[in-house]
Each structure stands twice: as C-alpha cells, then as structure tokens.
Amino acid sequence: MIELKHVSKIYDGNVVGVEDVTLKIEKGEFVFLVGESGSGKSTMLKLLMKEVNPTSGQLIIDQQDVTKLRSGKTAMLRRKMGIVFQDYRLLPKKTVYENVAFAMEAIEESQRKIRRNVPRVLNMVGLAHKSRNFPNEISGGEQQRTAIARALVNNPLFLLADEPTGNLDPRNSDEIMELMEYINSRGTTVIVATHDKDIVNRMRKRVIHLIDGRVVRDSEGGYDL
Amino acid sequence: MKIRSIRVCLKQGLQGIWRNRLMVLASVCTVSACLFILGIVYCLVANVQQFADDLDDSLGIIAFLSENVSEESVPTLVEQIRDMEGVKEVTYVSADEAWQNFKESMGFDDQLGEDTLAQLDQDNPLANSASLEIYLYEAADQNDFVEQLQTMPQIRSIRYAAETADVLANLSSMITWGGMALILLLVFIAILLISNTIKLSVFVRRTEIGIMKYIGAKDSFVKIPFIVEGMIIGVLGAVLPAILIYFSYGSIVNFVMQQFGTFTQLIHFISANTILIQLIPIFLAVGIVVGVLGSTLSLRKYLKV
Numbered sequence: 001m002i003e004l005k006h007v008s009k010i011y012d013g014n015v016v017g018v019e020d021v022t023l024k025i026e027k028g029e030f031v032f033l034v035g036e037s038g039s040g041k042s043t044m045l046k047l048l049m050k051e052v053n054p055t056s057g058q059l060i061i062d063q064q065d066v067t068k069l070r071s072g073k074t075a076m077l078r079r080k081m082g083i084v085f086q087d088y089r090l091l092p093k094k095t096v097y098e099n100v101a102f103a104m105e106a107i108e109e110s111q112r113k114i115r116r117n118v119p120r121v122l123n124m125v126g127l128a129h130k131s132r133n134f135p136n137e138i139s140g141g142e143q144q145r146t147a148i149a150r151a152l153v154n155n156p157l158f159l160l161a162d163e164p165t166g167n168l169d170p171r172n173s174d175e176i177m178e179l180m181e182y183i184n185s186r187g188t189t190v191i192v193a194t195h196d197k198d199i200v201n202r203m204r205k206r207v208i209h210l211i212d213g214r215v216v217r218d219s220e221g222g223y224d225l
Numbered sequence: 226m227k228i229r230s231i232r233v234c235l236k237q238g239l240q241g242i243w244r245n246r247l248m249v250l251a252s253v254c255t256v257s258a259c260l261f262i263l264g265i266v267y268c269l270v271a272n273v274q275q276f277a278d279d280l281d282d283s284l285g286i287i288a289f290l291s292e293n294v295s296e297e298s299v300p301t302l303v304e305q306i307r308d309m310e311g312v313k314e315v316t317y318v319s320a321d322e323a324w325q326n327f328k329e330s331m332g333f334d335d336q337l338g339e340d341t342l343a344q345l346d347q348d349n350p351l352a353n354s355a356s357l358e359i360y361l362y363e364a365a366d367q368n369d370f371v372e373q374l375q376t377m378p379q380i381r382s383i384r385y386a387a388e389t390a391d392v393l394a395n396l397s398s399m400i401t402w403g404g405m406a407l408i409l410l411l412v413f414i415a416i417l418l419i420s421n422t423i424k425l426s427v428f429v430r431r432t433e434i435g436i437m438k439y440i441g442a443k444d445s446f447v448k449i450p451f452i453v454e455g456m457i458i459g460v461l462g463a464v465l466p467a468i469l470i471y472f473s474y475g476s477i478v479n480f481v482m483q484q485f486g487t488f489t490q491l492i493h494f495i496s497a498n499t500i501l502i503q504l505i506p507i508f509l510a511v512g513i514v515v516g517v518l519g520s521t522l523s524l525r526k527y528l529k530v
Contacts, residue, residue: 049439072444079441089436093244105237106442108230150440 001027001157001189002048007057009043009213016213017043017052023208023218025191027157030184032200033193034223035210041193044210045162048191049083050074062157079107082151082188086163088143090135096146097122097131103150117153125149125179141172148179158189165196173199197223230446238453241430248426249458255422256462256515257469259415260508264470266411267507268500270404276492277397284364284393286371286385288357294379299355302379306359311370314360323354365394412511420519427451427523434527444528451520459516463508471501 002025009017018040025031033041046052047059050066059066062080069077090099097118104114122128125145127138135143144164151159161180165173177199184190194200200207201222209217242249294302299317307315318326361370367385374380427434437447475497482494 075438075441075443077441078439083439089432089439091433091436102437103440105233106437106440106446108233108446110229154441 001025001062003060005058007047007054007059009047009052010055019213021215023215025189027189028187030190030205032205032207033191033210034195034200034207036195039210040213041210042162045160045193048160050077079154080157082156082159084147084151084161084164086166088147090143090146092135095132095134096127099146100149100153103153107154121149121153140168141175144168144176145179152183156188158191159183161192163194164192165199177203234446234449235453237450241450241454242457245426248429252422252426252458253461255418256458256512257465259418260463260511261466261469263408263411263415264466264504266407267504268474270400271495273400275495277393277400279493280393281364284386284389286359286367286383288359288374288383289381290355291379291381306357311361311363311366312359313362316358318356318358320355323356365397415511416515420515424523427520431527447528448521448524451524452517455516455520456513459512463512467501467505467508470504471497474500
C-alpha cells in the first residue's frame, strides 16, 4: 500500500533528510517511526504527505507513483490520508464541530453527509459534548482528539501522526494512543512518528528506527527491541 | 467546482470577514483612506481641468472679412472654414449685426446717447466690419489655425488672444499630465498599502491555509474565500470614501458658492453628483482589483504546501 524504493531526500546545502530508504507498509498495519530529533522521522512523514519530493528513488502510495504526481493532484492524494500534528493545528476561530466539518467541506462533500458523519466521528473520539466549544475552551488532549476526528472524518486509507502525544501528559497520551489503536482495529493504516519510548514499549507494534536518515531497524517490539 | 462548494466558499469568505473583523477593519480603513485622498486629488484635478475647458471654450478668433467679400459668398466661406481641422463653431456676424452688438455693448441709458447712435444707423461706422467668429475645440491650436486663415484672401485681418491661448495650452497640458501622474502615483501607493494590509491578513491566517491544504482542499477552494473577502474589503473600502467625498465635496462647493458669489460666475464647479458618478467606478475598480489581486498574490506563497 505504501512502498519506498531507495528513497533519498537531500535538502539544500547537502543536509540529509533520509537516505536510501526501502520499505513497505501494508494495509491495516500500525507502524511507529522512531528516532532522535533530526533522525529523519519528519522528513519521512513529509514525503508521505507529499510536502516534499524525494531527491531520488520511488514512492508508491495506493498503487500510485507519487514522485511523478503533478502538484495539482496532491490534493487528491491527501484526501486518502488523515494527518495529525503535535500542535493539533486546529482553526482557533472555528468550533470543534466546525473544525471537523471543515475537513469535509474542503473536499466538497454534501451538507447532508457532513451532518451525518461529523457527530458520528465526534462521538467516536468522545467529544460529542464539546462540539460547540472553541479550541481554546478545551484541554490539550481534547484538542488532539478533535484533530484526530478531523483526520478521520473522510475515512482515510491511512493516518499519519507526527508526535501526536508530544504536548500531552501521560494520561492524555495513553488515551490518544488507545484511540489510535481503535482506529487501526477498524482497518485504517496508522503511522506514528514519535520519540516517546514508553508508548512504543507498551504497544509492541512494528518499529522503524531511523538514525541520520537511514533505517537501522524495522521489526516488531519495543523502542530498543 | 461544484455549486455547493461555491456556496461554502462564499460562506467561508463571509465568516472569515466576521471572525477576522479587526484585520478586515484595518484593511477597509487603509483602502478607504487611500481612495479618499485619491478622491480629493481627483476633485481638484477635475475642477481645474473643467475651468481650463471653460476658458478654452470662451476663447474665440475673430476673422474680419475683406471688403470684396459679398454677402452671397459668405455661406460658402463659412462652410469652407467649418470643414477645416479642429473647428468647433463658425458664426457670421454681418456689419449690421456688429453695429447692433456695439450699440448694445455701449449701453447708453439716456435718450441723447441713443439718438446719437440712431443717427449713425444709416451710415454704419462698422460698414467694413463683417466678421466670422470662430471657435476651435482646443484653444491651444489657435496659433496654427490663424496661420492657415492668414493665407486666405477673403480674410482681411484676424484678432485673437495669442498669448492667452499659449498659456492655456501649457496650463491645460500641465494639468492633464500632472494630474494624471499624481493620480497614478496615488493609485500605486494605494495598491502598495492595500496589498500590504491584505498580505498581513493572509499571513495571520497562514496556519488555516496550511490546514486546508493538508486536508486535501484544492487551491481554488482555498483561494475563493480570500478572494471573496478581498472583494468585500474592496467594495466597503470604495463605498465609504465615495460617500464621504460626495457629502464633503457638496458642502465645500455650496460654501464657496455662497461666500464668493461673483467668483463663482467665472468658475463652474463640477456637481457632486457628477463627481460621484465618475468616482464610483474608479473606486470600485481600484478597490476590487486590488482586493482580489492582493489576496491572490499574497496567497501564492502559502499554497505551496
């Protein structure tokens, strides 16, 4: 479903993002991308989101070679994925409901479908009672759950999360990861970039460890095997 | 783009205006202030131009006909001159009419004076003063035109305000070009200021734009709400100074007319209605074009996500 073949990303000034990465992520998998800051986790996610293009190699997402994708088609590719950021990136002037509905409006879904799907997904992340609140009126954990609801509302093939628990306390982090696991159990591929060892150790999923842009380990288990 | 998406974009644009009302207010004020100054300069230039045009119209050429020109040949001559380039109007004034005009202009109000003039009716002192009054479209062209007239045998002598025509020609072109340059400069400054304000308002919302792109929104979906906002800012920013200028200009003209009655017989001000009719399209064009272009150009950077 996602396949990287000898993918390298070298930024201006010869800064290595990732180097010669070859791997496959199948449909329905739960994958942790781990490594220290600057190890290439974010570059990996940026490549998958098509925020940056590989300098060399081939990146295939859902049977489509995205390296050859025209910029106008990026929007269509992104509709197949839900993206969750460490800093939530909610629109501060929209309510929880509107933030989630916005993801459907942006891809031109009908109001009828929006009215049906948004409450359902808010219910799933446990935020039905906060739908009228603005982001600054809810906790960090709730903001992240709103962001996850927004990422899920269009039924993406896979969910990309960049340090989703980075700004949260342990209890909220656990809740977010439980939610991720639940989403994964429903068939969505989940890729989480993190350096939170506790979470990785507890969940025992597939771990792709990056050091200086290279994959040094790709196996199931904890952070340090 | 689907119809419902256009509706969503319009809604987003209107919501954007309400939710970013401080930034929008700042943009509207900037647009209004720029257009207001532009409007004032426009009023000044338009009125001075009008004054020059009035003066232009009042500067005629009087061509005295030679003695051998018969009454019968006058219509042909008038036609011939009327066909010459730049001629707006030609009027024949016969010797009798010239005498009558002279008598009226003397304005004797006693019986003796009138009697004296009446005695001269039979022996017209202006017998050789049949003339043509010629008005050109541009008084500035008088010198060249007179040169042509002088070559015509039917014309005995010519009287015209050579220096005034010259001064007027210079003044007129100075006002036209100076006014145009000033207005263009102001439009340029207005565009800079307005697009900067819009840039700032787009910059404030760069996260929103980024999120829209990550969600999978097409560029057009991201752009349209901002363009709607830009247009509304443009329209509001155009209407406010237009109203302000309409009322303040009207009051100033009324005040001048009342205070300087004699002066206003010489100068005709352009009416506030005319000014409004002329300014509204300029304001709307500048406001909307700048609003839309400013938004679109400022967005470009943030769409590359």
